[in-house]
Amino acid sequence: MLIIIDGYNLIFTVPELERHVKVNNIEPVRDHVISLLSKYKQKKRCDVILVFDGNYTEATLPKKQTYAGITVIYSKSGISADTEIKNITSLCQNPKDVCVVTYDNDIKRHVKKCGCPIIEPKAMYKEIMGVLNEDKKIKSDEPDSKRNGPSETDAKYWKDVFKSLPEKEQKPCVEKTDMPMVEKKKKEPSHTAEEPSYKYQGTPSDETQYWVRVFTGDKKD
Numbered sequence: 001m002l003i004i005i006d007g008y009n010l011i012f013t014v015p016e017l018e019r020h021v022k023v024n025n026i027e028p029v030r031d032h033v034i035s036l037l038s039k040y041k042q043k044k045r046c047d048v049i050l051v052f053d054g055n056y057t058e059a060t061l062p063k064k065q066t067y068a069g070i071t072v073i074y075s076k077s078g079i080s081a082d083t084e085i086k087n088i089t090s091l092c093q094n095p096k097d098v099c100v101v102t103y104d105n106d107i108k109r110h111v112k113k114c115g116c117p118i119i120e121p122k123a124m125y126k127e128i129m130g131v132l133n134e135d136k137k138i139k140s141d142e143p144d145s146k147r148n149g150p151s152e153t154d155a156k157y158w159k160d161v162f163k164s165l166p167e168k169e170q171k172p173c174v175e176k177t178d179m180p181m182v183e184k185k186k187k188e189p190s191h192t193a194e195e196p197s198y199k200y201q202g203t204p205s206d207e208t209q210y211w212v213r214v215f216t217g218d219k220k221d
Contacts, residue, residue, distance in 0.1 A: 001044075002092075003119075004085055006102035007033065007052040007072075010121040013103050017125070038068035040128045049073060049088065053081040082107050089114045 011017045011029055020029050030052065037048050054063075054074040065072045075084045085100065085107055092098045095115035100107065101124045108118055119127075 001046040002049065002098045003046055003124075004049045004051065004088055004098060004100045005037070005124070006081060006085060006100075006104060006107065006121075007050050008081065009102050009104055010124065013121045014125045034067050034070055034072065036128055036132065037070050039132055041069050043131045047071075051075070051081045051084050051088075054079070086110045089116050092116065 007030065011021065011026075011033060017029060017033065020032070034050065037050060041048050048069075049071045051073045052075070054076055063074055063076060065074075073084055075081050082104060085102070089095065089098060089100060089111050092114065095111075096117070098116045099119050100111045100116050101119045101121055102108065103121055111118060
């Protein structure tokens with residue numbers, strides 16, 4: 001797959017790129033686009049030709065250069081980038097495998113006649129950023145080992161640990177035994193038959209009254 005991009009058309013029609021031109025010169029933004037396309041090329045394994053209008057380039061640059069695998073073409077003085085793109089697409093042997101990124105209506109009409117698909121710059125920029133950001137993962141407070149599972153080293157270690165364990169459970173040193181049931185015996189009185197009953201049952205009431213009168217001096221005949 002070959003992608004031909006109208007460079008300045010991409011920069012000035014994509015708001016995320018165009019707003020940086022107002023603050024900086026065009027060169028830093030142009031270099032940024034080249035960097036994005038280089039990373040995109042590595043991910044998608046496609047060929048990219050980026051065409052800029054040489055009439056808007058202050059410095060004298062060679063017509064064709066290669067930056068990080070990206071072919072960058074600057075049109076010659078007096079020739080627009082539109083003409084360069086038309087010439088490239090006219091020479092394509094497999095136009096269906098060539099995509100042209102532009103909003104320019106004149107270029108669109110020409111590449112349609114050649115049979116090349118057209119991609120709008122905003123859609124292309126969204127595609128580029130989507131591919132470059134797909135590998136970025138949301139950071140989590142959980143450790144990587146919890147999300148990714150144990151490493152091969154950890155798995156081997158625990159596998160060896162479980163292998164070394166005995167197959168049968170060891171018996172405890174002290175065997176557990178059931179305590180025998182002990183029947184409670186009824187408590188029998190400890191006195192004997194020869195002992196008087198009042199020793200355990202107390203003094204009769206009439207005898208108690210007698211001794212009260214004796215000690216109080218109220219004895220009657």
